[in-house]
Amino acid sequence: MSNVIACIDGSSAANGVVESAAWAASQMSAPLTLLHVIEEGHAAARQDMTGNIGLGSREKLLDELAELDARKSKLLLEHGHQLLEQAKQKALQQDNVTDVSMRQRHGELVESLLKLEPETRLLVLGLHGEDHSDGSHIGSQLETVLRRVHKPIMLCPDQFKAPQSAMLAYDASNSTKKSVELLANSPLFSRMPVHVVMVGADSETNQAELDWARKTLEQGGHDVETAIVAGDVEPALHQYQDQHDIGVMIMGAYGHSKIRQFLVGSTTTNMLEASKTPLLILR
Structure with missing residues (x-):
């Protein structure tokens, strides 16, 4: 198992x-x-301090260094x-x-x-x-x-509180669709309310994608809320999470979409340092 x-x-x-x-x-x-x-x-890097000392002193020093390494490893x-x-x-x-x-x-x-x-x-x-x-x-x-x-x-983060709801950052890519299917069948968030959030335009296409995600998760026994929010990815997602008191954020890792790209480089650092709740990264 x-x-x-x-x-x-x-x-x-x-x-x-x-x-x-x-x-x-x-x-x-x-x-x-x-x-x-x-x-x-x-373990601290060992410096070569033996080049300018005599043979007997060198052997003694090497023995002492070996003993120190053994003690350090044991500790x-x-x-x-x-x-x-x-x-x-x-x-x-x-x-x-x-x-x-x-x-x-x-x-x-x-x-x-x-x-x-x-x-x-x-x-x-x-x-x-x-x-x-x-x-x-x-x-x-x-x-x-x-x-x-x-x-x-x-x-x-340093302090953990068991989540009562979850939020999936969704962009309708193949990888995040797989994330929806994984969540629908995973016991990790069993029967927990799930918010599916897109960052982008409130278009018919995006609404249709959210409808698919909602139906898939509902078949897995979840209560589902969907939303489309505007703005930059990191602050928009955190703002939605804070407003709805969501206990864990779920995201896909790396790729070419707007949402997944921000998990690379400096924005990754900003996102993770700002997180006050667990962040689940799906591959």
């Missing part, structure tokens, strides 16, 4: 990630895996294990969550996630990485993960 994979680190977003992932696992009746990756960058492992244990206890406190496992890996985060892709149903990450624990910046590796991992990704 595919797992909900939650990436755990020492950032301020860790609690939000655990609670979000536990909620998703409960909704989908899926096992939850807590993942902690020890990256090479956590990182212990720290990661503590983070995972704390996250597991928190996850098990959530409703209907009983199947929780822990994994710890060495290496790059993205490569670790790619290796786990075959068993991943949903990936959950914090918006703010460990190096940006003040909450002022999104995680430095987030855009790389969005580009390379081809599974649904839920991005979470």
Whole structure:
């Protein structure tokens, strides 16, 4: 069975990630895996300080450096294990969550996630990485993960509140039509009200596209609201979300349409930093 994979680190977003992932696992009746990756960058680069010292002193220094590396590696492992244990206890406190496992890996985060892709149903990450624990910046590796991992990704702020409604940013492209069909059949938002929002002209063509989306979601048991809003994509979508108190925004990742293009570059940063609720990225 595919797992909900939650990436755990020492950032301020860790609690939000655990609670979000536990909620998703409960909704989908899926096992939850807590993942902690020890990256090479956590260890300070070793400088070559041995060129101008004698042979005996050099051997002693190399031995001390090797011992230091071993101690540092052991401490990182212990720290990661503590983070995972704390996250597991928190996850098990959530409703209907009983199947929780822990994994710890060495290496790059993205490569670790790619290796786990075959068993991943949903990936959950914090918006703010460990190096940006003040909450002022999104995680430095987030855009790389969005580009390379081809599974649904839920991005979470530091504080999580279980959503009571969802909003799909829709542009009538083939990819967002697939998103509609996925949502209609997914237990993640089971019987939850869904708002389908287009940014653009209030035309007959766009209204017809929204009608198709509404009917498809209604067949999946959702109450559906549709809307066409004007303006720039990011502020228009956030304004609609705020006005209707919507708990999670759903978007497609990357492409050529007006909506999907803004998930690239500086607008991505603005959008994610402005998010106060989870953002689900569908691929």
